[in-house]
Amino acid sequence: MAASVRATGWGWRHSGRRAWGVHDLNLSIEPGERVLLLGASGSGKSTLVAALAGVLGSDEGEQAGDLRVDGLRPHDAFGRTGLVLQDPDSQVVLGRVGDDVAFGCENLGVPRGVIWQRVSEALEDVGLDLPLDRSTSDLSGGQKQRLALAGVLAMRPGLLLLDEPTANLDPAGVAEVRDAVARTLDGSGATLIVIEHRVEVWRDLVDRVIILDATGGLLADGPVDRVLATRGGELAGAGVWVPEYPPVARTRTSSESGGVLGTRHLVVSRVRGSAVAAVPDLSVRAGGLTALTGPNGSGKSTLALTLGGLLRPESGAVIAEPGLAIGLDPAPASWKSRQLVARIGSVFQDPEHQFLAATVWDELAVGPRALRSRPSETKRTVDELLGRLGLDRLALANPFTLSGGEKRRLSVGTALATNAPVLILDEPTFGQDSRTWAEIVDLLSVRLDEGTAIAAVSHDGAFLDALATEVVALGVDDVAAARS
């Protein structure tokens, strides 16, 4: 039942790119092996997994060499592979839980009676105890990921492909999904390839680690403990997250001072009249990073948008101190767009929602241009940020074609480009390898020393350890309180 994988001189080049995303790859994975796939941001991990799942279209790029699943070309191996991606929202196909899980089986022509038996087994395997007619849009992020996993498992694939399936989840959601995968693999014996920056999540579950080299081929391949023990330092240098070699954050040289942006009795909502969370009064200080934490659905992102003057408070107030408002009303939501961008820079949860330009370079220049900065000044700012964020090779690429980690760095860059005294960041370190993570943390640390005030939504413990000066926890209880 378990499938094998063989790559022979395989490579892939995205259309519109000069460089090969994956290059000269040779590897062989035996049925039943459980592989952790690592590599620096942009080394082609997602591309390889998408190719194995048979979802890389020939119109999307050019292929070299040969890639086989069970001796078949991935495109012809319908149902032999099952893919779960990182974004919970883009994997739900149908409106009801049962129908969504059944979708893959239907496509494979599984007889009706067998389908429903498989659906209930798959839902049980992933621990989703929900009625079959529950609406899929009512599920939490962790539930949606387990639903996606169930939909894949119901097809009984021989090769399970997971592309950062827990990246968008809170710690409880991460554990739910990991445990569900562990249970199902023990049951089915399928081959597993999982991409994940956070090695410790999957370490106990996998028996082999393969590390892609950004310049082509493999950097390392072998049992997890041996690879990490013998090559840990080198791998960490190449951007792989190795628990024994955590990236070292620079030391702060100054400490926080007065508050610049605060809240009072704030209740936030996405759409007027549907409160999401009551927020404990908080103050974002110059030189300080206020971390906003809490489980999925607790209203952190809504709070970030409200603090950033992009949503009006349901009740209560966001108050900019006079030093930030400089002559304007204290409520950021009342400021004009150009006044706002000079004062508060925002990074959205989904970077794709905020891209406006056709190239990476122009994307970074949007803010400075809106502020009418001199062309020479804009160029200096943009070029410096491109280098620091490791995006200089991609200056002319379309932002939408970047990898997940690269998009995230670009969106952080757009907020840094305007030198606003306040930054509101929603998951700024999402999808980063250890090197780009350290670069982002360094950039923010320098800004903090220069007196920038930051509020950041984050599940990333290392990020909070490195930079947070204050932690505000939103709870599901607050949601209930705000709704009542």
Add this chain to the structure above:
Amino acid sequence: MSAAARLSGVNPLAALASSVLIAVPLVLTLDWVSASVALVLVLMLLPVVRMPARAFWRRSAAIWIAAPLAGVTIALYGQPSGTSYFRFALADITTGSLALALATTLRILAIGLPAVILFTGIDASALADGLAQLLHLPARFVLGALAAFRLVALIAEDWRSLGRARRARGVQSTSLRRFTGQAFGLLVLSLRRATKLATAMEARAFGAPGKRTWARVSLFGWREWMLVATSALVVAIAVGVSAATGHWSFVGA
């Protein structure tokens, strides 16, 4: 949710067939008799299908507003004939245009209200099942449309998101340029969503060779035939009365 209790669980294909059955004959004639007979019969059937009153009014509000508005427009600008009561610029209210206006208003109500009753709380998946299993439309087409239908709900939120993004980036303005820029952004975002959804579907063997099976059975039983027969009866009585009283006037005749 809030669908007519008697109609819950009825194959949406029957609802679709009923709506078409009622609509087609009524748009083929311009008289007021057929429309008003149909309307009266439909309203008489309301208690039978047990549609909650609140849901009925909320769902049909747009039709109650649109129908008289269309009537007023026709009264003012419709084909003038007979006595003229009022003239101003292009507007000309005549006996003929008034009759036409009344007929139009009644017709919109007679076609619109059953559609609201029949399609409230309809299950898109069940409709897709019916279209594919009973009408044998191509599965790719039906499932593609069904999946895309779910994305429509996200468009409003995407639009707000894009507005926020432009504001956050310092390029918000109130001009037409903003609208076109944001509309283009929405197009890009929608295409991205569609691409991702297509990938998700493909990853689950959508388009695999071989015969596709259907997890849910789409049945067309006596309840469905009853519904279709009722609609046929309504429309037959309406057309019959209209013809018998000599009011039937075929469009274009």
